[in-house]
Amino acid sequence: MSANTVGSEPASAPLSQRLGRIVGRAGILIPFLIAFVILAVISPPFLRFGNLTNILDQQAGIIIVACAGTFVLIAGGIDLSIGAIYGLSGAVALTTASSISPVAGIIAGLAVGLAVGIANGVIVTQFRINPLIGTLAMTFVVSGIAAIVTKGNLVVALDHLDFQSFAATKIMGISSAAWIMIVIAILAAILLSRTTFGRYVYATGGNTQAARLGGVRVNAVRVSTFALSGTAAALAGTLDASRVLSAQASSGQFLTFTVLTGIIVGGTSILGGEGTIGRTVLGCLFVALIANGFNLLGLDPFYQQVTLGVILLLAVGVDAWSRRFE
Amino acid sequence: MAGLRPTASADTVASTADGNVHLEVRALGKSFGATRALDDVSVAVRAGSVHAFVGENGAGKSTLGKIIAGVFPQDQGDLVLRGTTVSFRSPREALVRGIALVAQEVALVPRLTVAENVFLGAEPRRAGFIDRVSLRDRFDRLVADAGFDLDARTVVGRLPLAKQQQVEILRSLARDADLIVLDEPSASLSATEADRLHEIVRGLRTRGRTVILVSHFLAEVLDLSDVVTVLRDGRVVRTNATSDETEGSLVTGMLGRPVSRTYPDKRLPAVDAPIVLAVEGLSGPGVVDASLTLRAGEIVGLAGLIGAGRSELVRAIYGASQATAGGVQVAGAALPGRPGASIEAGVAMIPESRKDDGLILRRPIRENVSLTSLRRFERLGFVRRGSERAEVRDALERVTGSSLLEAPAGSLSGGNQQKLLFARALLIEPGVLLADEPTRGIDVGAKRDIYDVLVRLAGHGMAILLISNEVEEILGLAHRVLVMRAGRLVAELTGADMTEEAIVSAAFGTTITTAA
Numbered sequence: 001m002s003a004n005t006v007g008s009e010p011a012s013a014p015l016s017q018r019l020g021r022i023v024g025r026a027g028i029l030i031p032f033l034i035a036f037v038i039l040a041v042i043s044p045p046f047l048r049f050g051n052l053t054n055i056l057d058q059q060a061g062i063i064i065v066a067c068a069g070t071f072v073l074i075a076g077g078i079d080l081s082i083g084a085i086y087g088l089s090g091a092v093a094l095t096t097a098s099s100i101s102p103v104a105g106i107i108a109g110l111a112v113g114l115a116v117g118i119a120n121g122v123i124v125t126q127f128r129i130n131p132l133i134g135t136l137a138m139t140f141v142v143s144g145i146a147a148i149v150t151k152g153n154l155v156v157a158l159d160h161l162d163f164q165s166f167a168a169t170k171i172m173g174i175s176s177a178a179w180i181m182i183v184i185a186i187l188a189a190i191l192l193s194r195t196t197f198g199r200y201v202y203a204t205g206g207n208t209q210a211a212r213l214g215g216v217r218v219n220a221v222r223v224s225t226f227a228l229s230g231t232a233a234a235l236a237g238t239l240d241a242s243r244v245l246s247a248q249a250s251s252g253q254f255l256t257f258t259v260l261t262g263i264i265v266g267g268t269s270i271l272g273g274e275g276t277i278g279r280t281v282l283g284c285l286f287v288a289l290i291a292n293g294f295n296l297l298g299l300d301p302f303y304q305q306v307t308l309g310v311i312l313l314l315a316v317g318v319d320a321w322s323r324r325f326e
Numbered sequence: 327m328a329g330l331r332p333t334a335s336a337d338t339v340a341s342t343a344d345g346n347v348h349l350e351v352r353a354l355g356k357s358f359g360a361t362r363a364l365d366d367v368s369v370a371v372r373a374g375s376v377h378a379f380v381g382e383n384g385a386g387k388s389t390l391g392k393i394i395a396g397v398f399p400q401d402q403g404d405l406v407l408r409g410t411t412v413s414f415r416s417p418r419e420a421l422v423r424g425i426a427l428v429a430q431e432v433a434l435v436p437r438l439t440v441a442e443n444v445f446l447g448a449e450p451r452r453a454g455f456i457d458r459v460s461l462r463d464r465f466d467r468l469v470a471d472a473g474f475d476l477d478a479r480t481v482v483g484r485l486p487l488a489k490q491q492q493v494e495i496l497r498s499l500a501r502d503a504d505l506i507v508l509d510e511p512s513a514s515l516s517a518t519e520a521d522r523l524h525e526i527v528r529g530l531r532t533r534g535r536t537v538i539l540v541s542h543f544l545a546e547v548l549d550l551s552d553v554v555t556v557l558r559d560g561r562v563v564r565t566n567a568t569s570d571e572t573e574g575s576l577v578t579g580m581l582g583r584p585v586s587r588t589y590p591d592k593r594l595p596a597v598d599a600p601i602v603l604a605v606e607g608l609s610g611p612g613v614v615d616a617s618l619t620l621r622a623g624e625i626v627g628l629a630g631l632i633g634a635g636r637s638e639l640v641r642a643i644y645g646a647s648q649a650t651a652g653g654v655q656v657a658g659a660a661l662p663g664r665p666g667a668s669i670e671a672g673v674a675m676i677p678e679s680r681k682d683d684g685l686i687l688r689r690p691i692r693e694n695v696s697l698t699s700l701r702r703f704e705r706l707g708f709v710r711r712g713s714e715r716a717e718v719r720d721a722l723e724r725v726t727g728s729s730l731l732e733a734p735a736g737s738l739s740g741g742n743q744q745k746l747l748f749a750r751a752l753l754i755e756p757g758v759l760l761a762d763e764p765t766r767g768i769d770v771g772a773k774r775d776i777y778d779v780l781v782r783l784a785g786h787g788m789a790i791l792l793i794s795n796e797v798e799e800i801l802g803l804a805h806r807v808l809v810m811r812a813g814r815l816v817a818e819l820t821g822a823d824m825t826e827e828a829i830v831s832a833a834f835g836t837t838i839t840t841a842a
Contacts, residue, residue, distance in 0.1 A: 194708050194709060195707045195708050195709060196700045196701070196703075196704045196707060196708075196709055197707065199693060199697070199700055199709060200700075202686070202689060202693070203686055203689070203693075203697055206686035206687075206688055206689055207682075207685065207686040207687070209682055209683050210677075210682075210683055210684050210685060210686055210697075211686070211697070212646075212665060213644075213646055213665050213675065213677055213683050213684075214665070214669075214697045214698040214750075215665045215666035215668075215669040215670075215697075215698050216666070216697070217666060273686065273688055273689070274688060
């Protein structure tokens with residue numbers, strides 16, 4: 001082997017290259033901290049416990065879906081159907097909860113997501129349909145079913161406060177939905193970074209052919225990631241239906257976009273093989289900070305969308321730029 | 327101190343003095359991550375010459391060629407083109423200044439025709455539409471001028487690699503390139519194809535073009551080039567007239583020490599060594615009715631022309647492709663034909679293309695080595711990192727003497743990447759190793775390392791099926807040779823019958839000398 005020594009970079013490497021590597025490593029942490037400090041300085045209400053826990057509560061569903069979506073992206077796929085699953089699961093969970101029991105509602109909601117997720121995986125692996133197209137098609141199918149289930153109406157069950165306790169119980173001032181999100185994020189991080197499954201997810205997305213020849217059952221891995229993603233979307237839909245005790249087929253319309261923005265802004269590569277849960281959580285929180293900042297400062301929400309779009313482009317651009325230095 | 331110049335630059339100065347300099351690189355430096363690929367490299371390339379860069383893998387010869395062609399920018403130093411300092415941000419900018427790169431992997435659009443590829447991006451136009459008549463016209467003139475035998479209308483994807491390379495060369499000529507960088511042009515060519523390429527290179531020189539030849543093949547370099555620059559560890563060892571060099575002097579320069587081009591001693595397996603792999607009537611994609619056996623400790627060479635089905639046979643045995651008939655037994659038990667099951671049964675494969683089929687380049691070395699044996703380090707689904715690290719380090723040390731673990735696999739040179747695949751195979755402690763061109767694209771020194779590893783493994787009782795394009799390598803290592811032609815095993819050669827003539831004639835299907 002050549003006498004390379006890791007970590008001792010030649011001092012002669014140009015500044016742009018060293019900067020590129022540092023930015024590549026720190027990633028989303030830097031803009032997140034900058035946004036946090038700016039908001040704390042210019043808007044005193046930002047640091048209030050109520051505001052911060054509110055952000056966590058609102059982001060709970062998004063971060064849960066994004067954690068699972070990170071697995072899908074790392075394994076080289078993409079899941080566009082998460083918004084539709086979110087809508088259908090919320091409706092199914094609420095209907096079942098009000099007609100049978102809250103526990104049955106939660107189980108039914110999650111089961112729907114798991115089933116659609118596995119279907120997505122089978123479509124992508126067995127029928128060899130491009131995941132972008134396959135899950136786009138499933139978006140229509142699932143949204144359609146959700147509209148049929150709800151008959152196009154807003155499903156309301158305002159008297160079922162027992163079901164509401166699933167998402168809205170306060171523990172140490174923080175909602176149970178936020179606690180569930182925190183637990184799931186930690187479990188996802190462990191699953192991805194410490195287990196053989198996590199290792200196979202990286203291998204599958206990093207080089208599918210090499211993983212397959214190395215004995216990794218790549219199709220099983222990819223189906224599993226879609227199953228995780230579907231179940232997570234269902235959990236998010238069920239939590240949000242529980243919180244507001246209402247559900248609508250179209251409620252997840254913007255979820256797919258928000259989640260993918262969070263994941264990609266966090267630094268998970270759209271090309272697969274790379275990413276971490278920590279970065280995804282930071283990416284989602286960063287997007288949430290921007291939105292929160294617009295609210296606190298009373299800025300026009302339309303500019304918020306423009307800003308998010310620009311941030312997404314920047315994130316992809318910075319990723320491409322920092323890759324040049326490896 | 328002012329008058330004292332290091333003697334190493336004397337050659338450079340000498341070659342600058344005669345003839346006009348087409349391109350000069352001055353004090354070039356380049357790093358990739360922690361690896362210093364080029365350091366203070368200065369070379370002058372004379373106009374109208376064939377200038378070769380030689381060196382081991384990782385010596386920096388390819389990097390130098392690519393910087394000259396604008397593939398990536400240098401960190402330090404200057405490129406001086408006909409007296410003007412230039413800087414390229416892309417191959418396109420280099421092309422505008424007349425520098426074209428013909429890379430190891432051809433970069434053509436497979437579904438377009440030869441002519442369309444040649445003029446891609448520079449099509450003659452009339453009123454915004456491609457002027458087909460003038461395109462054909464220009465193509466015909468170009469082909470005639472270059473002396474190639476290419477049909478304008480053939481779809482490029484159907485052409486053999488050698489022809490695709492000619493298309494690439496034509497493409498650079500179509501853009502009036504007068505300096506063409508050929509990066510390992512003959513690495514994937516057969517002997518006749520390589521001869522044809524050599525004629526083409528000579529033709530280019532006759533027509534006044536400057537050629538930079540980056541090559542592993544020293545015979546080719548000695549045969550073709552006027553000037554040769556030897557690189558080692560990212561530095562120039564010397565630039566010299568090729569006529570003053572020999573294969574031995576180049577190797578010594580590349581390695582910094584003389585190296586014997588010999589092979590390790592053969593240690594034949596015991597006559598009663600058990601059969602560990604038995605393939606019976608195996609058919610599959612590219613393979614017809616193949617039967618063979620391997621004994622423990624035996625190295626069996628699998629020879630044949632490119633496309634004869636050697637890789638396909640190995641892939642079918644391993645379960646990477648679906649067999650349509652026949653079966654494989656390992657130590658008496660049938661293999662179900664899945665890579666995972668083959669690994670569990672103790673069959674390891676080192677695939678032909680380490681980049682496409684072998685490594686996950688962006689992941690750490692440790693993860694690449696442990697990938698196939700991750701189950702061993704698993705407890706309740708978790709990877710036990712301590713034992714993983716220890717065993718990976720151990721396996722790496724057995725093949726490389728290095729214990730670098732956390733750098734991305736892609737940051738290593740080709741030879742070292744290949745050794746990762748050996749370390750990976752070692753970790754599963756296989757009884758059978760299927761090694762598909764394990765020395766492809768590797769320099770002399772690293773090749774010898776791989777030979778030693780192969781012989782040592784066989785000495786420990788591993789059965790090895792070795793594919794190689796170099797007949798000499800097969801003869802040097804194998805205890806027995808199988809030859810394939812058109813998907814079938816056509817000859818088995820042992821003992822004194824293992825000669826280059828016998829292998830080649832079996833591979834080509836000419837007279838096969840059968841022993842008594």
